[in-house]
Amino acid sequence: MSNPSSDQLYDLVITGATVLTGAPAGHVIDDAVIAVSNGRFARIEPAGAIGAPLRARRTVHLPGRVITPGLVNVHTHANLSMVRGVAEDLGFAPAYTPGIPQGHMVTPEEAYAIARLGALEALLFGSTLINDTFVHADIVTPAMAEIGLRVWSCGRIHDVDFSGVSVGRWDYVDAIGEKTLQDAIDLAERFEGKSGGRIGVQLAAHAPDTCSTPFLRRIARAAEETGLRVTTHLSQSKVELARIRERDDKSPPELLDEIGLLNERLTAAHCIHVSDSDIARIGKAGIHVAHIAKGNATGATIAPTHKLRAAGAKLALGTDNMHADMVEVMRWALAVGRIQLGAVTPDWQPATVFEMATMAGARAMGLEEEIGSIEVGKQADFVAFDFRQPHLTPATNPLGNLVHVAQGRDVELVAVGGEVMVEGGRPTRVDAEAIRRDAAAAIAALWKRAREG
Ligand SMILES: [Zn+2]
Structure with missing residues (x-):
């Protein structure tokens, strides 16, 4: 665990979510605070264990969401x-x-x-x-x-x-x-x-x-x-x-x-x-x-x-x-x-x-020291699922819901190396509709050639 000072400015802080840390697989932290610094997890703690709100360039409050490792x-x-x-x-x-x-x-x-x-x-x-x-x-x-x-x-x-x-x-x-x-x-x-x-x-x-x-x-x-x-x-x-x-x-x-x-x-x-x-x-x-x-x-x-x-x-x-x-x-x-x-x-x-x-x-992948779980020091790769939906209610056992009920389409936010790459279910770096349109055209052309032999 790092030894954070109270005036540290983090790059990203996530609050309010339930976190399945993956370390070990069944570990759950309710109402967790995740702090990211230089692309890596700097703190993962229950909100109750943290006194004053952490200072951050960006804070995202995600109640009702369940966060997992990428x-x-x-x-x-x-x-x-x-x-x-x-x-x-x-x-x-x-x-x-x-x-x-x-x-x-x-x-x-x-x-x-x-x-x-x-x-x-x-x-x-x-x-x-x-x-x-x-x-x-x-x-x-x-x-x-x-x-x-x-x-x-x-x-x-x-x-x-x-x-x-x-x-x-x-x-x-x-x-x-x-x-x-x-x-x-x-x-x-x-x-x-x-x-x-x-x-x-x-x-x-x-x-x-x-x-x-x-x-x-x-x-x-x-x-x-x-x-x-x-x-x-x-x-x-x-x-x-x-x-x-x-x-x-x-x-x-x-x-x-x-x-x-x-x-x-x-x-x-x-x-x-x-x-x-x-x-x-x-x-x-x-x-x-x-x-x-x-x-x-x-x-x-x-x-x-x-x-x-x-x-x-x-x-x-x-x-x-x-x-x-x-x-x-x-x-x-x-x-x-x-x-x-x-x-x-x-x-x-x-x-x-x-x-x-x-x-x-x-x-x-040979990357177990870098990714795969939400642990201090690892790359901040994580996913927030929106559990505020009928099919994910109640979340008595979030991990049970994730595996038995959730879908990829319930993903709301994805961070890779601490950078938010998906927000509100949309990619932050690319135009999803343009990608879909270009791929559909390419695939149609391929099928046409395949059918013509
Ligand atoms: Zn294969």
């Missing part, structure tokens, strides 16, 4: 908002699906417009960090970060020719691999720490089947050389399993383990189709699993969450190509976890999924 979405593709309302019903990941717009079809201008839509949606719903991978990362990364949230980004790294994958052809091309990997390394050199420190990079190896085995080794070397963390899709589909079995006579986790990528610096999305020995391997390695609770359940699959957790895997949450409401994802994670157990137990409670959406996400 939500951390560890696996998403903002650009895939282009296939929303359709991809959810095709039963498979968009990259493997014919007849819909694909990443290799997206122009830089279109990527810019659509990524901003996805990032804006995420921010408005209370995500203060997204780990986003897709295409044209050099253009979309700063464009998304400008909107106000933290963007950990990377172009997808692969040596497969994606134009064949959706029609069942896996052609590996050295030049594609070299370019996508070099682009990722260049991205980190150019942008890491930029946009007020809101940009970071993880090496996004797309998936075991879309990277050849020699190329996966090359990525592992690059991760060692650069010190960058790695993110991937893992054991996402039976197609991936069949490809790796045919190609390497291994399971995807076995392959990544042999190559040296299966470790605590890896965040792997999905981990659905895993055997008991895969689960043991994943757990022993201590990887972070991006549990895509809503997206996978919608696709009629789900990761074996209990077994993974019991084995030692660390579960965080992601939206993947579904819409970017992490509140809804918490709710799905709770529900599917209970369905898998066939009971309501202490294994899956609101605090469990709240922790997954906050601190576990921060750990997956």
Whole structure:
């Protein structure tokens, strides 16, 4: 705890709200005072513990609101908002699906417009960090970060020719691999720490089947050389399993383990189709699993969450190509976890999924000292939900309401690094309607080309 003097002038003070600090997940402070200085939390105390009102450049009184740490979405593709309302019903990941717009079809201008839509949606719903991978990362990364949230980004790294994958052809091309990997390394050199420190990079190896085995080794070397963390899709589909079995006579986790990528610096999305020995391997390695609770359940699959957790895997949450409401994802994670157990137990409670959406996400990003909870000294990333609404009344247990009842649309204010990026449910730095209009036009053009083949 800092030792604040009574005449200190804070940059921002928030009063009147109930705060779920996330440290630990069930901790609640009613009628709290949050003071922010130099972008970081300087004080978090009950109002009763503070004598005279704190002096601040700006004070915002938020009675009836519930404040949480910023939500951390560890696996998403903002650009895939282009296939929303359709991809959810095709039963498979968009990259493997014919007849819909694909990443290799997206122009830089279109990527810019659509990524901003996805990032804006995420921010408005209370995500203060997204780990986003897709295409044209050099253009979309700063464009998304400008909107106000933290963007950990990377172009997808692969040596497969994606134009064949959706029609069942896996052609590996050295030049594609070299370019996508070099682009990722260049991205980190150019942008890491930029946009007020809101940009970071993880090496996004797309998936075991879309990277050849020699190329996966090359990525592992690059991760060692650069010190960058790695993110991937893992054991996402039976197609991936069949490809790796045919190609390497291994399971995807076995392959990544042999190559040296299966470790605590890896965040792997999905981990659905895993055997008991895969689960043991994943757990022993201590990887972070991006549990895509809503997206996978919608696709009629789900990761074996209990077994993974019991084995030692660390579960965080992601939206993947579904819409970017992490509140809804918490709710799905709770529900599917209970369905898998066939009971309501202490294994899956609101605090469990709240922790997954906050601190576990921060750990997956290697940022647990900086974000993920409302604690003195950490970056002041927080979200105020407006609980003064019929569906959130009564708030007998605010955390229970947040997970069972609230929606991303209940977010009223979002701060990132102490700067208010959303106020009154509107972005403070960008024109939401212009972003929506530009993205809609770009997506319409893409669908037209996809339909024309
Ligand atoms: Zn994904």
